[in-house]
Amino acid sequence: MTEADGHSRLLYWAGVALGPIAWAISLQGVYVLAHFSCEKTRTSGAIVSAVLAIVSLAGALISARAVRRSAEAGWTDARGGGPRTFMAWLGVGSGVLFALVIANQLAASLMISPCLR
Secondary structure: OOOOHHHHHHHHHHHHHHHHHHHHHHHHHHHHHHHHHHOOOHHHHHHHHHHHHHHHHHHHHHHHHHHHHHHHHHHHHOOOHHHHHHHHHHHHHHHHHHHHHHHHHHHHHHHHHOOOO
């Protein structure tokens, strides 16, 4: 396995990895910032959530580009490329799904006051 081959395999996993990582950071970040949001401003958690939703969508976009790139190579490769293409499509779906979850939590954090205890 060459270094370029290993790098291209990471592109297939981008959406699978970046979506859940962004959601986990968003969830913990909103919980950490809730105490400080009550005292000063409520937008800090919203900014963090919006940025991490974009990160999750970026992972989905990277996986989608990997699918597009491998579609051309699938015709020339005798083995096809089924498992890698499946993982890339899974990455696209996962990235979009976790971006929607982050957006849901963003909406909830904007509607509910962080000062409620």
